[in-house]
Structure formats: structure tokens, C-alpha cells
Amino acid sequence: MNTKTILICGVGGQGVLTASDLLSDVLLEAGRNVKKSEVHGMSQRGGDVLCTVRFGQEVFSPISALGEASYLLAFEKLEALRHINSLRPDGIVLANDFVWEPVPVAAGFEQYPEGIEETLKKYAREVVMIPATRLALELGNERATNVILIGLLASRTDIAKEIWMRVVERKVPPKSVDLNLKAFEKGYSFAR
Amino acid sequence: MAATELLSGNEAIARGAYEAGITFASAYPGTPSTEILENIVRYKDVIYAQWGANEKTAVEEALGASFTGARALVTMKHVGLNVAADPLFSASYIGTTGALIIVSADDPGMHSSQNEQDNRNYAKAAKIPVLEPVDSQEAKDFVIEAVRISEAFDTPVMLRMTTRTSHSRSAVRLGERATPPEIEYKSDFFKRNLLPANALKRHVEVEKRMDRLAEFADTFAANQIIPGRERVGVVASGISYQYGREVFPDAWFLKVAMPHPFPVKKLAELAGHVDTIYVLEENDPILETEVRLHQPGKRVVGKDLFPKIGEMTPDRILAALGRKDLTPRFDTDSIPKRPPTLCAGCSHRSVFYNLNRLKVMSRGDIGCYTLGALRPLSAMDVCVDMGASITSQLGIEKALEKAGKSIKQVAVIGDSTFFHSGITGLLDVIFNRGKSTVVILDNSITAMTGHQQNPGSGHTLLGEVAGRVDIFKLVRDGLGIANTYEIDGYDLNGIRDLLQREIAREEPSVIVVRRPCVMLFRKAQWSPMTVDPQTCVYCRSCLKIGCPAITSRDGKAFIVPELCNGCTVCSQVCPTKPVKAIRFADEKGLHIAETTLADYLSGGKS
Numbered sequence: 039m040n041t042k043t044i045l046i047c048g049v050g051g052q053g054v055l056t057a058s059d060l061l062s063d064v065l066l067e068a069g070r071n072v073k074k075s076e077v078h079g080m081s082q083r084g085g086d087v088l089c090t091v092r093f094g095q096e097v098f099s100p101i102s103a104l105g106e107a108s109y110l111l112a113f114e115k116l117e118a119l120r121h122i123n124s125l126r127p128d129g130i131v132l133a134n135d136f137v138w139e140p141v142p143v144a145a146g147f148e149q150y151p152e153g154i155e156e157t158l159k160k161y162a163r164e165v166v167m168i169p170a171t172r173l174a175l176e177l178g179n180e181r182a183t184n185v186i187l188i189g190l191l192a193s194r195t196d197i198a199k200e201i202w203m204r205v206v207e208r209k210v211p212p213k214s215v216d217l218n219l220k221a222f223e224k225g226y227s228f229a230r
Numbered sequence: 231m232a233a234t235e236l237l238s239g240n241e242a243i244a245r246g247a248y249e250a251g252i253t254f255a256s257a258y259p260g261t262p263s264t265e266i267l268e269n270i271v272r273y274k275d276v277i278y279a280q281w282g283a284n285e286k287t288a289v290e291e292a293l294g295a296s297f298t299g300a301r302a303l304v305t306m307k308h309v310g311l312n313v314a315a316d317p318l319f320s321a322s323y324i325g326t327t328g329a330l331i332i333v334s335a336d337d338p339g340m341h342s343s344q345n346e347q348d349n350r351n352y353a354k355a356a357k358i359p360v361l362e363p364v365d366s367q368e369a370k371d372f373v374i375e376a377v378r379i380s381e382a383f384d385t386p387v388m389l390r391m392t393t394r395t396s397h398s399r400s401a402v403r404l405g406e407r408a409t410p411p412e413i414e415y416k417s418d419f420f421k422r423n424l425l426p427a428n429a430l431k432r433h434v435e436v437e438k439r440m441d442r443l444a445e446f447a448d449t450f451a452a453n454q455i456i457p458g459r460e461r462v463g464v465v466a467s468g469i470s471y472q473y474g475r476e477v478f479p480d481a482w483f484l485k486v487a488m489p490h491p492f493p494v495k496k497l498a499e500l501a502g503h504v505d506t507i508y509v510l511e512e513n514d515p516i517l518e519t520e521v522r523l524h525q526p527g528k529r530v531v532g533k534d535l536f537p538k539i540g541e542m543t544p545d546r547i548l549a550a551l552g553r554k555d556l557t558p559r560f561d562t563d564s565i566p567k568r569p570p571t572l573c574a575g576c577s578h579r580s581v582f583y584n585l586n587r588l589k590v591m592s593r594g595d596i597g598c599y600t601l602g603a604l605r606p607l608s609a610m611d612v613c614v615d616m617g618a619s620i621t622s623q624l625g626i627e628k629a630l631e632k633a634g635k636s637i638k639q640v641a642v643i644g645d646s647t648f649f650h651s652g653i654t655g656l657l658d659v660i661f662n663r664g665k666s667t668v669v670i671l672d673n674s675i676t677a678m679t680g681h682q683q684n685p686g687s688g689h690t691l692l693g694e695v696a697g698r699v700d701i702f703k704l705v706r707d708g709l710g711i712a713n714t715y716e717i718d719g720y721d722l723n724g725i726r727d728l729l730q731r732e733i734a735r736e737e738p739s740v741i742v743v744r745r746p747c748v749m750l751f752r753k754a755q756w757s758p759m760t761v762d763p764q765t766c767v768y769c770r771s772c773l774k775i776g777c778p779a780i781t782s783r784d785g786k787a788f789i790v791p792e793l794c795n796g797c798t799v800c801s802q803v804c805p806t807k808p809v810k811a812i813r814f815a816d817e818k819g820l821h822i823a824e825t826t827l828a829d830y831l832s833g834g835k836s
């Protein structure tokens with residue numbers, strides 16, 4: 039079966055759903071069949087969020103199997119670790135170098151793990167850490183974090199950059215098009 | 231060529247309602263069903279849509295609409311149908327004039343529910359057909375099919391979704407809208423007045439209808455046989471069908487679009503091509519029971535091997551077959567979980583923080599505030615179903631009283647849940663001489679499911695200004711509970727004092743804690759708080775309120791400015807003197823956050 043899987047994970051409120059919508063539209067426009075599954079509900083309240091995007095000739099299941107994803111796009115470091123088992127051993131982690139402590143950690147009940155990047159490297163072919171939240175703040179709006187991460191993902195795929203930019207332009211609110219195109223470029227040109 | 235769009239199952243149902251000529255839609259919000267009605271609003275020029283106070287009222291209103299010949303659709307989550315079970319069974323006997331479609335969104339895996347009941351059982355019990363789509367295309371198409379079946383067979387039709395079919399996106403071909411039928415109300419006493427004498431005759435019609443539907447099942451094109459290359463058969467419905475296609479690429483399939491009544495002849499046809507039949511379905515063995523009954527000679531594999539509990543997944547099927555080892559490479563149990571929390575600035579926090587400090591456990595209810603059960607607030611030990619906070623507490627109170635005992639009693643319920651089924655519980659308290667303290671958390675919106683209007687919001691689903699029920703006045707003046715109080719959700723000490731006083735009182739009392747949901751107003755009104763590291767003694771008091779915006783940095787408390795909504799609760803618990811270590815980052819914030827309850831009530835900010 040030639041179905042490919044990209045996982046996008048993060049914390050409720052970080053823009054994970056929007057990013058996965060963007061990715062799905064890009065894939066559709068690039069002529070792939072696409073299915074996507076989302077987690078709603080409790081996850082809007084600061085819980086972990088996972089979106090699965092699967093694409094190929096004919097896609098049946100909208101959810102992926104263990105060790106199947108080619109890419110894991112993580113909006114928060116701990117969330118990358120939470121979903122690392124879904125990645126293929128030769129898969130790639132693209133992670134926001136950003137810590138958002140879960141409440142049980144902040145309240146002192148649990149410890150935030152150390153050395154996440156090193157751990158991720160044991161289970162992936164490549165790990166790219168990008169300070170997307172900081173870059174977004176430099177651009178003037180933290181909400182651009184998700185498009186920076188999408189830009190990074192775009193730079194690793196064989197889908198034309200123009201398609202990505204066209205979809206970003208279409209999907210974001212009209213007054214933030216400029217900001218988001220800049221954000222996309224920041225991600226796309228990161229570590230090149 | 232028809233336009234194709236990537237739609238979620240819920241969006242596809244909304245589109246299906248449009249194309250099927252539906253003109254009336256109602257619902258009570260509940261994950262994973264909520265977005266159906268929200269998307270139907272896109273077609274408000276041709277479809278009237280409304281939230282009901284609960285699922286029962288929503289179903290009855292849709293049934294009434296059907297009486298006029300209008301095609302009606304009503305949606306809810308699986309447990310909502312428990313609330314609406316009464317009109318469901320009556321609607322089955324009455325049948326339809328215009329189509330009546332009941333969408334039940336089940337939640338295998340309990341992503342956001344208290345159980346994983348399989349509502350196909352309701353279709354069987356109420357004697358109505360149920361359709362189960364496998365993707366968004368079918369979700370749309372089956373609304374149209376359901377309308378046809380409903381009108382042709384004089385029956386309500388259930389459309390069973392699950393979290394995965396509701397919340398996954400796939401391509402959908404869009405079509406044109408059918409012309410809705412003429413609307414006119416004509417009396418039909420013998421059909422619609424279920425006096426026993428009439429109902430007995432209606433039951434005869436129901437049984438005849440189900441016989442005709444059983445014959446139809448075998449001609450219904452959506453019940454489909456997909457040829458394979460091996461003598462292995464799979465009978466599946468819903469999302470499990472998709473998983474099956476991945477796990478058994480060479481098998482014969484019977485895709486069951488209508489699990490009840492079951493297509494017996496199509497099963498026989500499948501059986502002719504295969505030696506073994508695997509049955510894939512989430513939750514209960516509904517299909518499997520039919521397969522075993524009608525193909526007793528075949529080797530059938532179902533719930534004896536595949537999971538009964540939780541979601542079906544391709545991995546779980548493979549593991550059950552012994553074809554995949556699911557031992558994880560990395561042990562994710564070793565890392566901290568990220569449970570959902572009350573939002574930064576949520577006004578419910580003050581209540582649970584105080585209950586925790588007062589060592590009073592609450593009987594809780596269904597809503598965002600159920601999160602008050604989790605650490606570090608840990609102030610809720612009961613959560614049963616919509617409305618059960620007040621009633622379960624009354625039961626505890628009365629049983630203890632009879633035994634000569636008592637405990638500090640508090641029930642906590644939100645505004646939408648109170649309207650849904652809390653009022654009746656409060657009636658029981660009043661007329662049974664209860665002494666409970668009931669805290670009603672009024673944020674003027676149904677927040678948990680994503681901010682839907684309710685009878686206290688002052689607006690309808692379609693955004694029109696509507697009558698607004700004032701819970702304080704309803705309880706004090708309408709139900710006549712003299713000890714009814716109203717307080718601002720950010721008034722931490724005021725809430726503590728009220729709780730202490732009212733819990734001790736030997737009479738029923740109600741505390742209405744008011745603040746509009748912060749997620750509706752954030753940034754627009756408040757500046758974030760900040761910690762002055764010079765003053766902070768790192769006593770961690772603010773970390774114990776369970777706010778996602780507060781963390782530690784360099785040995786001091788730190789407030790993430792992007793997350794903080796300036797509610798001031800952390801500042802109120804900050805003990806440093808004479809100056810608090812937590813203050814507004816922007817002085818203007820202070821002015822705005824002191825906005826009083828009166829301002830809110832009169833300011834039209836909802």
C-alpha cells in the first residue's frame with residue numbers, strides 16, 4: 039500500500055487543526071487523495087491534540103498505524119515525544135523548540151523530561167528543532183507559529199512551493215496574509 | 231464536473247441536509263456531533279435551525295416539524311439519545327409525514343464521553359432503520375437516502391456516526407438541493423395521538439414496516455458486496471470497514487450500510503464465496519449476531535477476537551490476528567500526561583480552588599467544570615450524567631439523614647446543564663425539603679462543546695436576539711429559594727465566604743457564580759498579569775490554582791503573557807506583603823478587570 043502519513047501534534051489552542059487543514063488542502067491541490075482525522079472536545083482545553091493526515095492513490099483509514107508516519111510535525115517538544123512511536127524508524131521529526139509545561143508539571147506533581155531532542159534522535163532518522171514560537175514573536179504574532187512549522191514541512195516535501203503559498207494565502211484571514219507568507223518563508227528557508 | 235470538497239463527516243451531514251431538502255434542524259450540542267448544526271447555519275436561508283434546551287426537546291421539535299410535511303433532522307451525541315429515548319420510541323409508532331432523521335454520534339474510545347454505548351441498539355429497540363456511513367461522502371449521501379427511506383417507509387431513520395466518521399475529513403462531491411415538499415399542518419388523530427387504542431394499531435403498522443424494510447435491506451445498493459481474491463470474507467460497517475480494507479486487501483467484503491434491518495440475502499451471497507467471515511464493528515456485536523444467526527455453518531470471527539472496548543484501529547485488528555506486535559519502542563507512560571485543564575482566566579477556578587481549601591467535595595456534572603475534579607483542584611468526586619449533580623447529592627443527603635448522619639454538601643452545575651436537566655433536580659430539592667447548597671456556574675454559554683448559545687445567552691443559534699433566562703431570578707423568584715445569591719466568578723474571597731456560610735445553613739441555597747466564558751472575551755478586555763521576580767518568594771501558592779498560564783522560571787513563578795487572560799485569581803492568592811508579587815503587566819488592565827458584575831449584566835457584552 040502506498041499510503042503516506044503525516045502526523046501533526048501539539049497543545050490545544052496552538053493552531054494544530056488549522057495547520058492540518060492547510061496541509062490537507064495542499065495535498066488535495068497536488069492531486070493526492072487525502073483523509074484526515076482530528077481530535078476535538080476535551081483537547082480544546084489545553085490537552086494534547088493529534089491530527090493525522092494520510093494521502094496516496096486510494097486511502098481507506100483516516101488514522102495511522104504504529105510506526106507508519108513519515109513525518110511528525112510537533113508544535114511542542116513533549117508532544118513530539120508522546121507520539122514518537124507512530125513514526126517510521128526512518129521517519130523525520132520536525133519539532134518546535136518550545137516548552138509548554140502541562141499543568142501537573144507546573145503544579146509540581148511531575149517532572150518535564152530532560153534531553154527530549156536526544157531521545158527523539160534515537161527513534162528517528164532525522165530531528166529538526168526550530169524555534170518557531172520565537173520566530174513568530176519576532177514577526178510580531180505568536181499565532182504565526184503554525185505557518186512557520188508548515189513552511190518547514192513544505193521544504194521537506196516534493197510538492198511545489200507555489201501550491202503551499204497559494205493555499206496559505208487562501209486559508210488565512212485576509213489581513214494576516216502578509217504575516218503568514220513571511221512566516222511560511224521563515225519556516226521554508228530554515229536550516230537550508 | 232461536480233465540485234469536490236474535503237469535508238468532515240459532520241460538515242458532510244450538514245451538506246446532505248441541504249441537498250436533501252431538509253428545512254428544519256435541531257440539536258443539543260455534544261461532542262462529536264456539535265458541528266453538524268453549526269454547519270447547517272451556512273444554509274440558514276433555506277433551513278431553519280435551533281438549539282434545544284436538551285435532546286428530548288430537540289427531538290420533539292423535529293417530530294413536530296415533520297408533522298407539517300417538513301423534512302427534519304435532529305442531532306446529538308450518543309448519550310443524548312438516552313435523554314431523548316422517550317420521544318424516539320413514540321416517534322417510531324407515529325412514523326413520519328415529512329422525513330425525520332435522527333443523527334446519533336457515538337463515541338467509541340470515549341474521547342469525551344462517560345460511556346461507549348452503541349446506539350444501533352436503540353434503532354433495534356425502537357424498531358427503526360439505522361444507516362452507518364464509512365466516510366464523509368457516504369455521510370452526505372446517507373442523509374439523502376435516509377430522507378427517501380423515512381418518507382417511503384413512514385419511519386424515523388437513525389444515522390449513526392462515530393467520533394472517527396464525524397471528525398475525519400475526506401473528499402465529497404457536492405450536489406444540488408432537492409425541492410422540499412409543500413408544508414401544511416393536517417390533523418391525523420389516529421396516527422399522532424398515541425392513546426393506547428391508537429398506539430396498538432400503530433404497533434401493527436410498525437411491525438409491517440420492519441418486515442418491508444428487511445426486504446428492502448437486500449435491494450439497498452449501499453449494502454454492497456466488494457469482490458475479493460481469497461476465500462476470506464469481511465462483514466463490516468462504519469469506520470471499521472475502512473480499517474478492514476487495509477488489513478484484508480484480498481478479502482471479499484460485505485459493507486453494511488444499514489446494520490438494522492440486516493441484509494440477510496447479501497450475507498448469504500458473500501458466504502458463497504468464502505470459508506471464514508471476519509466481522510469488524512466498533513462497540514457491540516450487532517452485525518456479528520446477525521451473521522452467526524444466518525450463517526450457522528460458517529466459521530465466524532468477531533468479538534471473540536476483536537476488541538469490545540475502545541476504538542477499533544487497524545493496529546488492534548492486526549494485533550488480534552497475531553500479525554503485529556504493538557509493543558512500543560519508546561515507553562510513553564514514562565512521560566507526563568497533558569490532561570485538559572480549566573483555561574487561563576476561567577471563572578470556574580475560583581469555586582474549585584475554594585472547595586479544595588475548605589476540604590469540601592462536590593457532586594459534579596457534565597461540562598468544562600468537570601475538570602475541577604483533576605489535580606491540583608481535586609474538588610469533585612461524582613460525575614454521572616447531565617443534571618445528576620443536584621439529584622445525586624439530594625440522594626446522598628437523604629440517605630445520610632435517615633441514618634442520623636450528615637456531610638458538607640455541594641452540587642456544582644453549569645448554566646447549560648442546569649437548563650438541560652438541572653432545573654428538575656432543583657425542584658426535587660425544594661419539594662422534598664432538601665438542604666443542599668447548589669453552585670450554578672453561569673458563563674452564559676455552552677462552553678465545553680465550543681460555545682453554543684443556550685437559554686441564558688440571549689441569542690439564538692442563528693444569531694438573533696432572543697429572550698434570556700436569568701438563572702438568579704428563575705431560582706429565587708420562580709422556584710422560590712430565598713437563599714439565592716449571585717457573585718462574580720473572579721471574587722475569590724467572596725465565593726469562599728458565601729460557600730462557608732451556605733454549606734452550614736440548614737436550608738436549601740443556590741449560589742449563582744457569574745462571569746462570561748473567558749474564551750469569548752480574551753485579549754479584548756484584559757491585560758495579562760506578571761510576576762515581579764524581586765518580590766516573588768516562590769511559595770508556589772499561585773501554582774496551586776492549576777492555571778495553564780503559570781509556570782516556574784529561574785526559581786520564581788512565571789506567567790506566560792501569551793496565555794494569561796488577566797483574571798487576577800493568582801494575584802488574589804499571592805501572599806506577599808505589603809505588595810503582591812503578581813500584578814497587571816499593564817496598569818490599564820486593573821481598571822478593566824475591576825469591571826463589576828453589574829457592568830457585565832447591563833453592558834450587553836454577552
